[in-house]
Amino acid sequence: MHLSRVRVQSLRIVDSVSLDPSPHLNFITGANGSGKSSLLEAIYLLGTGRSFRTRRNSELIQRGEEKLCVSATVVSGTGDQQILGVEKTVSATRIRIGGKNMWNASSLAQSLPVMAILPDSLGVVTGSADLRRSLMDWALFHVKPGYLSVLQSYKQALRQRNALLRQGGGGIALESWDERVGEFGQLLHSWRQEYLGDAQDIVRGFSERLLGIPVDVRYRPGWKDDISLKLALGRSLDADRRRGSTTVGPHRADLELSSEGVAVRGRLSRGEAKLLAVAVFLAYAQYVTTRTGHKPVLLIDDLAAELDERNRHLFLDAVAGMGIQVFITASEPRLLETDCSAEAAMFHVEQGAMRRVV
Numbered sequence: 001m002h003l004s005r006v007r008v009q010s011l012r013i014v015d016s017v018s019l020d021p022s023p024h025l026n027f028i029t030g031a032n033g034s035g036k037s038s039l040l041e042a043i044y045l046l047g048t049g050r051s052f053r054t055r056r057n058s059e060l061i062q063r064g065e066e067k068l069c070v071s072a073t074v075v076s077g078t079g080d081q082q083i084l085g086v087e088k089t090v091s092a093t094r095i096r097i098g099g100k101n102m103w104n105a106s107s108l109a110q111s112l113p114v115m116a117i118l119p120d121s122l123g124v125v126t127g128s129a130d131l132r133r134s135l136m137d138w139a140l141f142h143v144k145p146g147y148l149s150v151l152q153s154y155k156q157a158l159r160q161r162n163a164l165l166r167q168g169g170g171g172i173a174l175e176s177w178d179e180r181v182g183e184f185g186q187l188l189h190s191w192r193q194e195y196l197g198d199a200q201d202i203v204r205g206f207s208e209r210l211l212g213i214p215v216d217v218r219y220r221p222g223w224k225d226d227i228s229l230k231l232a233l234g235r236s237l238d239a240d241r242r243r244g245s246t247t248v249g250p251h252r253a254d255l256e257l258s259s260e261g262v263a264v265r266g267r268l269s270r271g272e273a274k275l276l277a278v279a280v281f282l283a284y285a286q287y288v289t290t291r292t293g294h295k296p297v298l299l300i301d302d303l304a305a306e307l308d309e310r311n312r313h314l315f316l317d318a319v320a321g322m323g324i325q326v327f328i329t330a331s332e333p334r335l336l337e338t339d340c341s342a343e344a345a346m347f348h349v350e351q352g353a354m355r356r357v358v
């Protein structure tokens with residue numbers, strides 16, 4: 001998949017921008033506050049219906065305006081074209097796909113898989129499990145139809161169970177939530193188990209290429225899965241009551257990164273951990289491409305500044321080698337200089353206005 005004819009109107013500092021990106025590498029430079037991240041946010045909106053920075057439409061809409069609009073043509077690998085549009089007012093989001101109104105943001109994600117790698121994403125190796133879980137959920141959403149709706153049902157059942165635990169409830173009500181949490185959770189687990197294994201070789205390949213060490217990624221289910229989740233819920237009931245929340249299940253799952261059987265966390269320098277984080281994200285993007293035949297669009301914000309020169313080159317070369325459409329921002333063109341920069345379309349942003357440089 002790649003985007004052409006991107007139009008952004010009234011999104012933060014971006015008043016009105018039309019851009020014809022390259023189907024491959026797009027480098028966006030500009031001073032701090034010029035609107036680089038806002039442009040990536042616009043593309044992210046097209047693939048998800050939401051921002052990666054805020055949940056509030058009022059923050060995204062340009063001050064003094066009533067709504068923002070983003071649109072673009074998505075071109076598939078076989079050349080099919082479809083126009084996507086997202087419009088936001090303070091209280092509503094309107095989605096159009098191929099001229100039809102849609103009510104569900106997940107239809108955007110099906111039409112346009114996007115992956116955003118942000119400075120915060122670099123914590124995927126050393127930080128909390130949330131980031132790793134959202135990465136696995138992102139991948140599974142794309143490779144397994146029906147995953148999202150089961151995940152949503154699971155989360156809803158979990159909220160109900162937790163509410164009941166906090167109220168000190170039990171009996172039949174609790175049993176029926178255990179039933180649902182157990183059933184949806186077991187299904188999520190079986191899909192994660194079935195599909196994520198294939199990502200393992202890809203992660204090894206990317207980490208070997210970027211860091212020089214093959215890193216294994218192992219899926220951890222979130223409970224000791226030698227017993228069913230339903231049984232595990234029953235066994236953890238006393239502990240869960242004390243805590244007022246459910247301590248076992250796929251919402252506690254994780255991806256464990258190790259090399260030669262030893263966890264890499266704590267063994268890597270800060271620079272290496274960041275580079276491995278990039279490798280893991282790129283590997284999952286590659287995994288989704290291989291599994292679905294659809295290449296996600298990659299949005300990479302401000303990462304160049306986080307990596308030293310050598311790692312920056314390794315990272316940019318790896319991205320370029322994937323042959324997918326990428327939008328990469330940096331405050332200075334110098335940060336994006338590498339062997340592949342000659343192939344890239346270069347854009348410069350100033351005060352929310354954009355021009356193509358090369």
Ligand SMILES: Nc1ncnc2c1ncn2[C@@H]1O[C@H](COP(=O)(O)OP(=O)(O)O)[C@@H](O)[C@H]1O
Pocket residue numbers: 011012013030031032033034035036037038039058059060061062063
């Ligand atoms: N709703 C808004 N209306 C107008 N300007 C905004 C709005 N939200 C943020 N901005 C401005 O947009 C700029 C942020 O742009 P951003 O995309 O983060 O820049 P960059 O990534 O290049 O540093 C800031 O100057 C900020 O003041």
Ligand SMILES: [Mg+2]
Pocket residue numbers: 033036037038301302
């Ligand atoms: Mg920025």
